[in-house]
Amino acid sequence: MSVLDKAIVRVMPAVPKPVVRRISARYIAGTELDDALRVVRNLNAAGKMATIDVLGEEITAAGEAQAIAQTYGAVFDTISDQRLDSNVSVKLTALGLKLDYGLCRENLEEVLAHASAHDNFVRIDMEDSSTTDDTLRLYRELREGGHDNVGIVLQACLRRTHDDIRTLAGLGLNVRLCKGIYIEPPELAYQGFQEVRESFVTALDLLLDEGAYVGIATHDDRLVAEAQRTLHERRLEPGQYEFQMLLGVRSSMGDTLVAEGHRLRIYVPFGRQWYAYSIRRLQENPRLAGHIAFDTLGRLIPGR
Ligand SMILES: Cc1cc2nc3c(=O)[nH]c(=O)nc-3n(C[C@H](O)[C@H](O)[C@H](O)COP(=O)(O)OP(=O)(O)OC[C@H]3O[C@@H](n4cnc5c(N)ncnc54)[C@H](O)[C@@H]3O)c2cc1C
Numbered sequence: 001m002s003v004l005d006k007a008i009v010r011v012m013p014a015v016p017k018p019v020v021r022r023i024s025a026r027y028i029a030g031t032e033l034d035d036a037l038r039v040v041r042n043l044n045a046a047g048k049m050a051t052i053d054v055l056g057e058e059i060t061a062a063g064e065a066q067a068i069a070q071t072y073g074a075v076f077d078t079i080s081d082q083r084l085d086s087n088v089s090v091k092l093t094a095l096g097l098k099l100d101y102g103l104c105r106e107n108l109e110e111v112l113a114h115a116s117a118h119d120n121f122v123r124i125d126m127e128d129s130s131t132t133d134d135t136l137r138l139y140r141e142l143r144e145g146g147h148d149n150v151g152i153v154l155q156a157c158l159r160r161t162h163d164d165i166r167t168l169a170g171l172g173l174n175v176r177l178c179k180g181i182y183i184e185p186p187e188l189a190y191q192g193f194q195e196v197r198e199s200f201v202t203a204l205d206l207l208l209d210e211g212a213y214v215g216i217a218t219h220d221d222r223l224v225a226e227a228q229r230t231l232h233e234r235r236l237e238p239g240q241y242e243f244q245m246l247l248g249v250r251s252s253m254g255d256t257l258v259a260e261g262h263r264l265r266i267y268v269p270f271g272r273q274w275y276a277y278s279i280r281r282l283q284e285n286p287r288l289a290g291h292i293a294f295d296t297l298g299r300l301i302p303g304r
Contacts, residue, residue: 012279024278026248028055029270033071036270037078039247040086043266047258049242050086051123052079055271056094062103065096069107076114087121089267092135105138112142115149121174123215126153128182129189136164143171151215154207155180156200157189165206173212176244177203179220181280201226208234208241215265217244219253228262238263246281 012020029039040050052075056068072088079086088111095107108124115122126135139152151174154161158180165173179196180189190196200223207214208230216227224243231241242263245254257264269277282288 012283017275020275020278020282024274024282027246027269027278027281028274029247029268031270031272031274033075033078033270036075036268037082037084039268039270040079040084041082043268044085046255047264048254049263049265050084050268051089051244051265052086053089053091053125053267053269053271053277054094055269055273055277057091057127057276058273059094059096059099062096062099065094065099065103065107068094069110072111073114076118076120079120080118086268087123087265088115089123089125091125091127092131092138093127097131097134101134101138104134105141108138108142112147112150119149121149121151123151123176124153126155126178126180129158129184132158132160132164136168140168140171148172151175151213153178153217154203155182155189156203157184157196159188159190161199161203162206165203165210169210173207173210174215175207175212176215176217177207178217178244181284197223201230204230208236214241215244216241217267219245219250221253224253224257248281 029036036052040052043050054068054071054075056064059065059068072090075088078084090108090111092104092108095104095111097104108122112122114120124135124139126132135152139150142150152168153176154164156177156179158164165175177200179200190199197220200218204214204216204227216224218224218227227243238261242265243254243257244265244267245251246267247269254264254266
């Protein structure tokens, strides 16, 4: 990232919402379920699987969390009706984690029940470090309670992650491994780009040693190449892992993975609460300053 991009990341919250909306449109399917379904259909036609995320992390009341859980019910019904190849991703804060652990668990169990009814799967996204303990606790409780259609996310940037893998060992893990997007203090997270990469590679090895099904979620060429090397060395078949990428990011790299015979799943968010997700995606866009400047100029020069 350039110095200018880093400066813009800091002032990002001051960028007007309509500008954020326009330049982040590529990362979000739209505001309605139909928008997500259209995107998933196109992805499936291109040989890519999907995971649908109902955006809702800014909720403040129990009713909103319950509404999100119900929306997931509709998502599963439609995935089945339309025979789409997609599971879902949920954020525990959207299901009420910050309001009440029990309420969140109830909502998640409702989503899991819908998933089971359709023989489908729920991935629990990992949010900032204030949620890690509760998220891992809930995952353990669900796995020990016999739910097998649920998986978790681990973040390579967190210093605790390798220990977490060892602690979770034996649960029959299904893990999406990513770098981690939340800004965390140095006591909790590696700050160096290279350190995070190294942690990712070690975490992937630990997970594969453990026999976990891993969703390798990265757009970093070096990590994709390293993962391919490890998968090949371990003689893993495409059904034993998958790659994962975000909607709107490096889709040609995804095409290459699919052409090479790997399974690839694309993260497809939709919903009206698009702001927080958009800000995170824009903050990691390497050409952030250019996009903002282009958009701002576009508004100043009518008819562009
Ligand atoms: C399927 C999926 C699910 C995820 N779920 C979670 C989660 O639950 N919790 C969590 O903390 N994080 C999650 N992430 C985000 C992840 O932690 C990283 O922040 C993100 O993937 C960027 O890291 P990277 O490995 O792609 O490497 P980077 O080094 O950040 O990116 C590699 C290259 O990809 C391109 N790129 C990356 N991001 C963008 C962008 N926004 N716009 C344009 N180009 C871009 C750039 O060319 C960049 O140089 C998820 C990522 C994926 C792919």
